[in-house]
Amino acid sequence: MNGGRIYAIAARKFASLRRDKRMFGFIVLMPAIQILLFGWAIGGTPADLNVVVVDEGPAERSAIILGHLEGSDSLIITTESNLSAAIEMVEDGEHWAVVHLMADGTIEMHLDNSNQQVTNTILLEVRDAMQAASGGTLPLTIQDPVYGDKDPAFIDFLAPGIMTLVCFMFSTILTAMAFVGERHDGTLDRVFAAGTQPTEVLIGHLAAFTAILVGQVSVVIGIAVWGFDIPVVGSIFLLFAICLLLGWAAMCLGLVVSSKAKSEFQAMQLNMPMLFPALLLSGILWPVQALPGWLQPVAWALPTTWTAEACRSIMIRGWGLEAEGVWMAFLANAIFAGIMLLIASRTLKVRS
């Protein structure tokens, strides 16, 4: 391997990137928009759900329950004296549920159960209201948690995963088209004619894109942590380091695409199907523990699974590099990057 040639390739690529101002902005702006959208769209509590109350219960008890329901931000309460009329209001699709306060103090519910998150939100409010009316508390006390917040928000779970996903996604895109064009317009032939090795071409590109990667990772972490006010109990440098390493692993994957694809359009097409497994299998939206057993090994073969878990451990548990879940993530990413680099260098051949 020749350092001078790697430097030549990196410097050339970087000059091109710097010149393309629009692309440069796009590369930093897009991840920012993605992570903002994720933060706003996912994990919030549904608001302003229309609910009908049919009140036939004991006056004092009903007053407490109604008061509690009306005080909730999630619900908009309408009252109706006739049960079948109330159920019709749900059938019309204008309301999500009928809360029927019975004469014996119990409650019967008639639900539009087409959206689980909405149902859960309504049930939670009704349960709270009943508990308030009963005046008692459950014989269950939750002490200060060992890790995490006493009242955890879904976004706290989600943010580390989304950071992982966005870093992964945009790093792959970065390199996926890096030299598809060069392979076909003769420029790479020229580089090879000088005796350049494929590995030198790959590392040169990685080096040039690292400048952009650092910017991307900073933007993503910055928005997640400060924009959405997600607490980071552990070291933010460690967080930055693992995201950067994931970015490299993803860029290596992109290089494989770049050395295989016949056209830039094909590179895009090859890139797309890789994002879904990363999104669905890495415990980003839903815990990995919920995956069927046969999919577990697949999940742990993805660098994103390790990284999301490590980010969560660093951000919420405050773990450091000495924790297995953290150093394993560094190792997993390094191994993944190495394998991808090897595949790419085997694919990108001088001689055929």
Added chain:
Amino acid sequence: MAAIRIENLVRGYGRIEVLKGLSMTVDDGSIYGLLGPSGCGKTTLLKVILGFLAPGAGNVDVKGTIPGSDVGYAPQEIALYGDLSIAETLRFHGRLHGMTSDQIQQRESWLIEFLDLPPASKQIGKMSGGEKRRVSLAVALLHEPGLLLLDEPTVGVDPELRARIWDHLETISQQGTTVIITTHYIDEARQANRVGLMRDGVLLAEDSPLAVMESQSAESLEDAFLALCKREVKA
């Protein structure tokens, strides 16, 4: 002494056979003009010499390490980065060949004058086709390699400059550089030490331009080629 010796070379892509038992000899420090219509296999042959394509059958002997820093290659496609300036392009290729900044600078000034190039700061994407082709040639000449492979370097270049390029090739070949140049302006190859007339994956003739013309009692290389083609068709 031979810089390149090829015997019965066969090579194709998949089922399509492009080179069909081609033999050629290129002397050290000579200019070899490889002539023939497009699609006859010239570019494939150059790629075998460069080591990009492994021979399917036959022998290929090339002096020196190839690919490597002693080769200068100007592909038929312009093969330059449109977003770079001339200076950046030369710096890139100079660094690939391990040249120092001073060396690159010196060659840059000389090449710009010799090939009548636009100012060094001009972006390649904004140049005309002829200008781009001359920059492409400049890149191949940059590091003064011992073996020059030029694939159609004179397309769209004006006659005066074309003559100057040929004169320069003659000069460096006398200093020991081996040059293989493909062209379909057949008669410009009169200045070559040897020409190979290529058609459909083989050489119809390989000799000095004068000998080729005499053997066909032709006035020009073009006519000699035509006579050879006709004979080939009859056979």
